[in-house]
Amino acid sequence: MSGGIDTRVCLAGIELRNPVLGASGTFGYGSEFEAFFDLRRIGGFVAKSLTLEPRWGNPPPRIAEAPSGMLNAISIENIGVAAFLEEKLPRVPDGVAVIASCFGTESAEYAELAARLSSSPRVAGIEINASCPHVKSGGIEFGQDASLLAELVRRVREATRLPLLVKLSPNVTRIADMAMTCEDAGADGISLINAVQAMEVDVETRRPVLSNILGGLSGPAIRPIALRMVWQVSQAVKIPVCGIGGILTADDAVKFLLCGASAVQVGTANYLNPLAALEIAEGIQSYAERHGFARVADLTGALETRSV
Amino acid sequence: MTSTGRDSRLPSRIDAQVLENRSEGGNNHRLVLSVPDWPGAEPGQFIMLSAGARAAVERSDPLLPRPMAVYRGHAPAAEPAAGRVEVLYRVSGRGTQLISEALPGQRLRVVGPLGRGFPEVESDASAVLVGGGTGVASLYELAARAVARARTTVVLGARTAADLMGRDDFAGLDIDLQITTEDGSSGLRGLVTDALAPLLRRVSRPSSTTVYACGPTPMMRACAELAESHAVRCLVSLENNMACGFGVCLGCAVPARRGGFALVCQSGPVFDSNDVRWQDLP
């Protein structure tokens, strides 16, 4: 708690100092932000998605600017689960909630990752990345097929007792159905959305702007889509929802809370402003104070939908 | 890749104030910023600069900050309020256009200093600095420091005379300055490599000579090949798309000779040219 009101929230059993997390792939392994601010002032972060072995990503160009957003096709470049546990995790200060994100091409890989990550007392929760929009196999294959997704969540559920979040892809027809599938399979919470599948072309060179041709769109351009999906999912499931997509400011974050999210993840905004997550956390608190809420947690689902 | 320079100073995010922002002919502009608590920078380090002046509402389009070399401003702020950073930039798209419209008194967001710059020039060595296009901006401080320690030659190139960046500043240094333009409107008609080749042919001690190149990728690659053919070491300062500048987006990766990739913003922007897999660069 800081200041007058209670900023703490609980996300799927993970106690957070405030509802702001850094999103996977935009917050490194945490320590990259230590030059900028004390990580204990935000809720925590979801680390870059991990694979069993270290993995290189795509050749350049991997990113490009887009209207009010950016495209990326990094392809889950990461140091692998062993180096994460041995080298990165110990550098995160105590009191910062670290959620580990798992990625694989088969559900057995996800389960093994979850089991290994669960051995560390510093991992507060597991997020299944079932939604990377541009990796050819794995990720989105699970996120777009309800029966594969159910099987994946069940396998990981058996492998860990940690709070289990599933990160959903927006590249589906009925997002609420996918969320209910995860709930039924034993997930403790739903994170959404991952980047929106997209592409862009340079007309001078007549080439796609990304070496991978397809990429994921993130940033403010996707925020209204993300908000709509968070709203639909929070209507459909009882487990908590973590809202992600184009959050640049505290007002943006509040919108997700009002639409039913228990917490939010800040992604692309960290790139342009390494203090974004901190400023958003502080801004949510002052919003709650200004609007007479005793607890930040009371913002969740406080959307007024009566007709005016 | 082995890192070449030093990264002594932690970056921070600072709201900088525009002191001056003026056209220098062609599409080139000079921006002078007041940067509170500026810790200083090494030659070759850069900043991420918001794509336009900050307003009450966070700008979402264009979204990404622009990487820009610290042209001058390598000394730490003498007093907390008095840090000063100069940027030379070319208006080439929407972001740099908006930066050029920022008025004195308005604020731009700076994240920096970032990356690893050039290693210190060895005393009694020969330094040949080659800058093309906007790459010139990464070399001024290196040249200014090299003159006291080494025989320093600087080759600056551009398409046409009006595009040459920072020429008068370089001319004020005690260096051997050579200019090339593709249309012959100033100096030698041709490319920077047309000036570099005869310089390298005259090198008597290749092992104590270093080429420092910054500019478009094909130019740097050509400089690296020339240097290699004369057994001269070549350091390059690479340009790549960047979203963050501090190692978290993984967007700026370049293929490394030893396999895999290296981040331009973290292991670079300065690399030994032998560490780069040039054939796999776009």
Ligand SMILES: Cc1cc2nc3c(=O)[nH]c(=O)nc-3n(C[C@H](O)[C@H](O)[C@H](O)COP(=O)(O)OP(=O)(O)OC[C@H]3O[C@@H](n4cnc5c(N)ncnc54)[C@H](O)[C@@H]3O)c2cc1C
């Ligand atoms: C380490 C480093 C130092 C640099 N220093 C300078 C400098 O001192 N002066 C200067 O004029 N330019 C410099 N550049 C290049 C400068 O960043 C680009 O010219 C600028 O980002 C173009 O933005 P725009 O809005 O004009 O173009 P747009 O076409 O609107 O840009 C679209 C996107 O592409 C990126 N982009 C376009 N061209 C480049 C490029 N050449 N390099 C990297 N990203 C690019 C932009 O950052 C943006 O994300 C540097 C680049 C790097 C990587």
Ligand SMILES: Cc1cc2nc3c(=O)[nH]c(=O)nc-3n(C[C@H](O)[C@H](O)[C@H](O)COP(=O)(O)O)c2cc1C
């Ligand atoms: C460059 C980049 C890399 C990303 N890497 C991952 C990743 O490894 N795992 C993951 O679950 N999401 C990843 N994401 C998706 C973000 O976590 C987030 O879901 C998405 O960008 C939407 O939020 P935003 O608009 O706030 O960025 C990445 C996004 C970007 C832009």
Ligand code: FES
């Ligand atoms: S620019 Fe983001 S990692 Fe280099």
